[in-house]
Amino acid sequence: MARREAPAAGPGSRALIVDVIRSAGTISRAELAELTGLTQPSISNIVRDLITDGIIHETGSAGSPRGKPRKLIAISPANRFGVGFHLGVDTITCVAIDLTGGMVGREVVPRSAGALPELLATRFDDFTNGLDLPVDRIEGLAVVAPAPYPGEPAPPEFRAELAAKIGLPVIVENDAAAAALGEFWSRRVSREQVFGSIYVSTGIGAGFVFGGALFRGASFDAGELGHLSIDYEGRACPCGNQGCIERYASMAAVVETAREIPTLRDRLGPTISGAHDAVARAAVNGDRVAFEVLDRAAGHLAVAVTSVVNLLDLGRLVLTGPGVAVAGSIYTRRVRAHLERTAHSRHRHPVTVELSAQPRDAAGIGAAALVVQASIAPGHTPGPAAQALFHG
Ligand SMILES: [Zn+2]
Incomplete structure (x- = not known):
């Protein structure tokens, strides 16, 4: 069989190779050449550079059916780190991950008043010092928060100010998009999979990773699943x-x-997250009324998710966010069952629906993953706007 024309090696090839190694776990150079379509000399050069940069390492050999043992390579987890902060209404969740997406530190602190750049710069120092992370191995900080409503101002100078204060690159992203990249990275999803995640929080968002890159839309506003209408005469929305x-x-x-609902009302605390968790706990502990409230919400969500799956022909989907932390099984069951009955692609391929392993921390983990990806696989970064975000 004639070998297909190998693409020229460039920054995109490096990202491709990092991504294939990441999703494979361990892999040989020969397998890399096969999976990427790059030539053996290109693979050798890029692998050598990645080893020199400490991003990957050789981990030993595997037996080969034709005699000569093949050297295997893998991502070096503990060599560099990404830090992510998720801004909640009252709290900041701080997460640090290694290059494989493994969590090396996590802390939730109350969000105090004051100018945000100062507050976050101090927090960054406290958090990284507390973990004893060497500063020269931290690749940057990503700050994620819920997407603003249309017309809500986003301070453009915030990112530059924070970057100047901590002396490292800063990324700003919406929490649902970040969570998708975090799930993609830590679940070792391969770039061939058409991957999405649904982030259930005080609002609802979605994130999509196509060909290994987060899909951002024309103005970093893709994935506003929360404002997909399921009833044109339905409840009014601030949007x-x-x-x-x-x-x-x-x-x-x-x-x-x-x-x-009178039987539920008195058991709910004042905050949305506290009250929601109380309903969710009651639902999973056999309270019929609480279960029905959540099951109906999950049924509504399933209808919207099916529209997204049909629109994008998704192959794999993760439900994540604090809204699925306690009673995620109710949501996954509904979404799976609805997709099995209604997904347009159901006779061609399965649509895998999974529940996040760390739904409450998903946005913080995703933020840290954005840093790791922008650092070790920069060809992934989708378009010049995102590049500018990272490199200033
Ligand atoms: Zn809306």
Whole structure:
């Protein structure tokens, strides 16, 4: 069989190789050549550079059916680190991960008042000092928060100010998009998979990773699943639309419904997250009324998720975020069952639906993964806008 024309090696090839090694775990140079379509000399050069840079290492040999043992290579986990901060209403979740997505530190602290760049710079120092992470091995900081509503101002100078204060690159991203990249990275999803994640929080967002790169849209606003309408005469939404899924299936919507039910109302605390978790705990502990509230929310979500799966022909989906931390099984069951009955692609390929292993920390982990990816696989970064975000 004629060998297909090998693509020229460039920054994209380096990212491709890092990504194939990441999803394989361990792999030989010959397998890399086969999976990437790059020539053996290109593979050898890039692998040598990656070993010199400490991103990958040789881990030993595997027997080969034709005699000569093949040397295997893998990502070097503990060589460099990414730090991510997830800004909540009252808290900041701080996460550090290694190059394979393994968590090396996590801390949740109350969010105090004051100018955000100063606050986060101090937090960054405290957090990294506490973990004893060598500063020269930290690749940067990503700060993620819920996407603003249309017209809500986002301070453009914030990122540059924070980067100047900590002396490292800073990325700013929305939490649902970051969570998708975090799941992609830590689950070792291969770049061939058409991957998405649904982030259930006080609102609802989605993130998509196509060909190994986070899909960002025209203005970093892709994945606004929360404002996909399931009823054109439905509940009004602050975004201006009606029947938005966020008004039926977010944590805020679940709490709003539960507060109207006398048997539930008195058991709910004042905050949305506390009240939502109380409903979710009751639901998984056999409270019929609480279960029905969540199951109906999950049913609504399943309808919206099917639209997304049909629109993008997704192959693999993860449910994540604090909204699925306690009663995620109720959501996964509903979404799976609905997709099995209704997904347009159901006779061609399965749509895998998984529950996040760390739903509450997913956005913070994803933020740290953005840093790791931008650092060791920069050809991935989708487009010049994101490059500018990272490199200033
Ligand atoms: Zn809306």
